[in-house]
Amino acid sequence: MVLLTRKIEFAASHLYNNPNFSAEENRRIFGKCNNPHGHGHNYTLEVTVEGEPDPVTGMVLDLKELKDILEREVMRRMDHRHLNYEVAELTGQIPTCENIARVIWNLLEPKITQGHLHRVRLYESPDLFADCYRNGAPAVRKQGVAGKP
Amino acid sequence: MSNELKLELGRRYRFSASHRLHSAHLTEEENCRVFGKCNNPYGHGHNYVLEVSLSGDVDPATGMIANLADLDAFVERRVLDDFDHKSLNEDVPAFRDKVPTTENLCIEIFKRLKSFPKAKLERIRVQETGNNSFEYAGENLEGNR
Numbered sequence: 654m655v656l657l658t659r660k661i662e663f664a665a666s667h668l669y670n671n672p673n674f675s676a677e678e679n680r681r682i683f684g685k686c687n688n689p690h691g692h693g694h695n696y697t698l699e700v701t702v703e704g705e706p707d708p709v710t711g712m713v714l715d716l717k718e719l720k721d722i723l724e725r726e727v728m729r730r731m732d733h734r735h736l737n738y739e740v741a742e743l744t745g746q747i748p749t750c751e752n753i754a755r756v757i758w759n760l761l762e763p764k765i766t767q768g769h770l771h772r773v774r775l776y777e778s779p780d781l782f783a784d785c786y787r788n789g790a791p792a793v794r795k796q797g798v799a800g801k802p
Numbered sequence: 803m804s805n806e807l808k809l810e811l812g813r814r815y816r817f818s819a820s821h822r823l824h825s826a827h828l829t830e831e832e833n834c835r836v837f838g839k840c841n842n843p844y845g846h847g848h849n850y851v852l853e854v855s856l857s858g859d860v861d862p863a864t865g866m867i868a869n870l871a872d873l874d875a876f877v878e879r880r881v882l883d884d885f886d887h888k889s890l891n892e893d894v895p896a897f898r899d900k901v902p903t904t905e906n907l908c909i910e911i912f913k914r915l916k917s918f919p920k921a922k923l924e925r926i927r928v929q930e931t932g933n934n935s936f937e938y939a940g941e942n943l944e945g946n947r
Contacts, residue, residue, distance in 0.1 A: 671863055682864060684871060747865030751809045755860070758807060780814040781870070784855075788808045 656771055657713045658701045661723050663732035666693040667748040670737075691735060696753075697776040698727060700761060704768025714767035726760040750775050750783035758785040810924055811856045811867040815877055817886035820847035821902040824891075845889065850904075851929040852881065852911065858921035868921040880914040904930045908938035916940060 668691035669683035679687045686692070700723065704713040730740055736748040742756045754775040762770045776782040822845035823837040833841045840846070854877060858867045884894060890902035896910045908928050916923045925939035 669865070673863065682869065746862075749860075749865035751811060751860045751867055752865045755807060755809060774812075782812040783867075784810040784812060786808055788806050 654703055655706055655713055656701050656703050657716075657719075657768070658699050659716060659719050659723065660697060660699050661728065662695060662697050663728055664693060664695050665731050665734050665736050666691045667736040668692065669747050669749070671747060691737070694777050696731075698723070698757065699772075699774040699776075700757075700770070701772040701774070702765055702768040703771040707767075714765070718767075719765070722761065722764045726764060727757060730760075750777045750781060751785075754783040754785040808857060809860055809867060811873075811921070813854050813856075813870065813873060813877075815852045815854070815882060816849060817852065817882050818847060818849050819885050819888050819890050820845045821890040821897075822846070823901050823903060825901050826899070845891065848930050850885075850907075852877075853927040853929070854915060855924040855926070856918070856921040857924045868918075872920055873918065876918050877915065881911055904928050904934065904936045905938075908936045912938045912940050 668688060669686040670679050670689075671682075674682065700719070702713055702719065706713055730742075731753075734740060736743055736753065740748075740756075742760065743752065746752045746756075754773050757775065758770065758773045761773065771786060773785045774782055775785075821840075822842070823840040824833050825836075828836060854873070856868055856873070860867055888894065890897050890907070894902070894910070897906070900906050908926060911928065912923070912926050915926065923940075925937055927935055927937045929935040
């Protein structure tokens with residue numbers, strides 16, 4: 654089995670606010686993410702697909718096809734959008750990394766017909782990210798090289 | 803095996819520390835041969851990157867596995883306060899009689915963080931330089947993914 658990863662970037666705004674909480678609770682729980690006019694991030698999305706390379710083409714799936722799927726399902730929905738107000742799939746959810754990663758997984762999984770979706774990793778910043786995968790999925794690609802210091 | 807979607811939260815922290823790789827169980831020559839320039843007597847330093855991965859249910863009210871403010875405060879208190887701008891050999895009791903390789907550093911950090919009360923610690927990864935990184939998931943084999 655081979656894992657293939659494609660990375661895209663999109664820019665979007667959001668804010669965290671739960672209408673069931675008081676203003677004070679929202680402020681205490683979400684901190685500056687609760688600022689009423691929102692704020693934005695450059696998100697980086699890594700999509701990993703697993704599969705066996707086709708014996709004729711040598712590909713798990715055509716990268717161009719994956720690029721088109723990501724363009725249709727993610728970029729057109731989320732790039733330069735306000736995640737609270739313009740992305741129907743996030744309605745009623747706090748647009749955290751965890752929830753956005755799950756929404757992206759659910760959008761992509763049925764569209765990837767060659768190989769299987771293995772992992773969705775969404776970075777909100779280089780220091781904060783969420784991973785979504787199916788429980789029991791085999792090993793995710795490890796980053797870096799373990800070796801002597 | 804469950805086929806449900808699983809979410810993990812990953813957070814990176816940075817700290818700078820010095821260390822010297824030297825074992826009291828080895829001779830001077832052996833230390834020099836095994837550890838090379840990492841055995842230089844006055845030590846040297848790195849900008850370490852610590853990656854902490856947590857799993858758990860996403861709370862529908864907050865959209866979060868764990869509140870970042872809670873995690874940041876916990877890591878600050880349990881790890882960064884003790885390690886940042888310190889000598890691992892001299893300032894961290896665990897390394898008085900253990901070589902502060904990044905392997906041992908991973909194990910020490912995992913021990914310090916595994917009691918985080920709000921979510922399950924899946925694994926940690928420590929990057930010593932841009933070319934070396936190490937992961938540890940304790941006894942949690944599922945975390946070794």
